[in-house]
Amino acid sequence: MSEAETVTIESVEEFLVHAMELEEASYEHYEELADTMEVHNNLEVAELFRKLANYSRLHAEEVHQRAANLALPTITPWDFKWKCPSAPEAFCMDDADYLMSSTKAMEIALFNEIRGRDFYQQVADNSSSEAVKKLALEMVEEENWHVEMLREWQASMQEEQPQEDLDPPNMPE
């Protein structure tokens, strides 16, 4: 979907399928980041991503509960209505680095959470269905809470110096 198009979701069912995909992708993305940090022995950052994954899992479960008993449509993986190339909270992996600090990891997390919130906000702004607007705004509120929480967490962190790479890529300077 191009940047110029507006996100319009007009049914609660369609909205919930988007929310489910967004939250599950977020969970899987954080899990993947946690796993890869573990593989590279950056255990502190791995633990941070594991915690974030857990929040996303709980969020996904909540959406599942809301969707119980509804007949949900099937959306093909490339027909989701977000403007970014993948689910909003599972984006921008190439900023990751195996030596990254917790503060850097938190930057990635904040970037993701803000994208998620913006997606829900766009749905609320553009839907003509009151029920969809209401649900989307509830999600915005939850995501806002997430963003605030991450900001506080980030503020409580010590600014860390990037670690020295003892096995750098074999490239000429």
Added chain:
Amino acid sequence: MTVPALKAKDYKSGIKAVWCPGCGHFAVLSALTKAMAHLGLVKEEVAVVSGIGCSSRLPAYIDTYGFHGIHGRALAAASGLKAARPDLTVIVAGGDGDGFSIGGNHFLHACRRNMNMAYIVMDNEVYGMTKGQASPTTLPDWSNSKMTPHGTGIPSFNPAAIALAAGAGFIARGFSGEPSELTRILVEAIEHSGFAFVQVLSGCVTYRPDQKLWKEEVHPSESDLPTDDPVKAAQIIQAGDGKATGVIYAKQFPVWQPENRMDSNLNTIEKEFLL
């Protein structure tokens, strides 16, 4: 009893990937498992075959049959498998080094042989696994390797053009930074009857950090594609900047599948090997 539909994550093996955080190959794994879920593939009817390289680790991370073969021989192993088991969905994966350097000859003949399989090349224009040497798709002036400090000076290989000239019936280009579109391309490649070649621009964050710029450079193809006209496809491929994504060419050719000798058993095969 109805079996619940599998989700993309059900196709992952649970083995933790050893790729560098940020490697484009993660997105290819994710897009491929999404494509498998979308197509509802039965796990035990799929085999993912690869060679050697970071990209070639893919079969280990997928919960279907898999074969992590030897360098450059992914297509040879996959062709043998498809000849013996035409019922399997065969997906072949690897890197630009594996597929175009050491495996270049197999690539040419797999294109013209046109067996029913999809071939995904995760192209990062470098040998990632062996610490960053130039590959056939590396531009001639890339000088960031100690092996080629002044660049290779050799024009790079255009995979889509070679595939077309060698007779492939399905040619596409995807990008790891556009995983949803990549999923659609992979679905079409797997559904194509015959040899389907997908070049995926999949950046190596470690040895080619410059590829982070691909996010700005890669763009959807502007031409009205796919075409089934090889001349038009050749013009588009040659005139392009190598960064346009989408299915470029799709044409149906007779699929080559040797007659399956169901009368063979291990004893008769062993006898044939005795001199």
